[in-house]
Amino acid sequence: MPFELILQNISKHINLTKEEQTFFVSLLHVKQVKRKHFILKEGEISKDSIFVTQGCLRGYTIDRDGSEHVLSFAPANWWIGDMYSLFTQQPGTMNIEALVDTDVLTLSRTDQEKLYKEVPTFERFFRIIIEKSLVSSQQRIIDNFSLTAEERYHKFCKRYPELIETVPQKQIASFIGITPEFLSKLRGRTHSGK
């Protein structure tokens, strides 16, 4: 049942009738993204909101020196997208890659507008989802100002417990904004302190 998880995710915030659920599900596309393959590349115009049902995606940008900067991880039950490109329909700067074989559901921008028209309560759902993303994004800016690397690491562990053991260390380091060597030191310290 590839739609069970997304319907649960939605039912946390809005109530849908059976007909509305059926209509919503009819707009979704099931896709598989093999490990190390991309669902979106820098320079492309993002057309879809993406919901992960299994596996894990990561979104990152590449700076002019060729270094990668991780913006977000999306394990199962998370939404991900290049917000700039999706909302402005301009070419984006984000790459979204599968860290492991990953199953996703996509909802195209056009179908999302159709959904808002037919089932306006989805405006509420996405308003709430986007509020949560905005809080995370602003909090990340604040954390970079005000928390030490160690505190940011502990916050990451709390936020993404399922990723700590599965995601390569250098990508966690990139998300937190530290070198992999420093992350390794932090992990040693945390471990020995237990």
Place this chain on the structure above:
Amino acid sequence: MPFELILQNISKHINLTKEEQTFFVSLLHVKQVKRKHFILKEGEISKDSIFVTQGCLRGYTIDRDGSEHVLSFAPANWWIGDMYSLFTQQPGTMNIEALVDTDVLTLSRTDQEKLYKEVPTFERFFRIIIEKSLVSSQQRIIDNFSLTAEERYHKFCKRYPELIETVPQKQIASFIGITPEFLSKLRGRTHSGK
């Protein structure tokens, strides 16, 4: 007419009947914030969405060393708030201060929920407004990775042209993430290059 600007702001994204406009306006509170006074302080629970009709607010946090970090400016026709505190109803980390004598309209969280119930099309309005904030917030994270200080300064000038001459330089420097001295150098360079 303190409500003309906010009704224009809203009419860019949704259409309201006269009755809906009247109902919306009845939920707003008119407030004045004197220069250097605060509409929200760190540790408080934010209760309101804030819309500036005249003047300018800035939102900032203070790190453990006592340094201020500017998160956002809100000149006339902009919305501002401590998103974390507003959405979670937990004490926030943001201070929102008037840079000049400022007039605002506030909409309480409770009245905003009432508004969603009575005029559901406001879900769409705030969904779109929050999408735009999310794009800015994520773009700021990406810019800090990938743009030089000079590029970030030019982007700021483009985004907030009305602030360049009115906001103290050290606050613009804080927003961009550079020292006031370096900003002064950049401005000199930009000016001499004209």
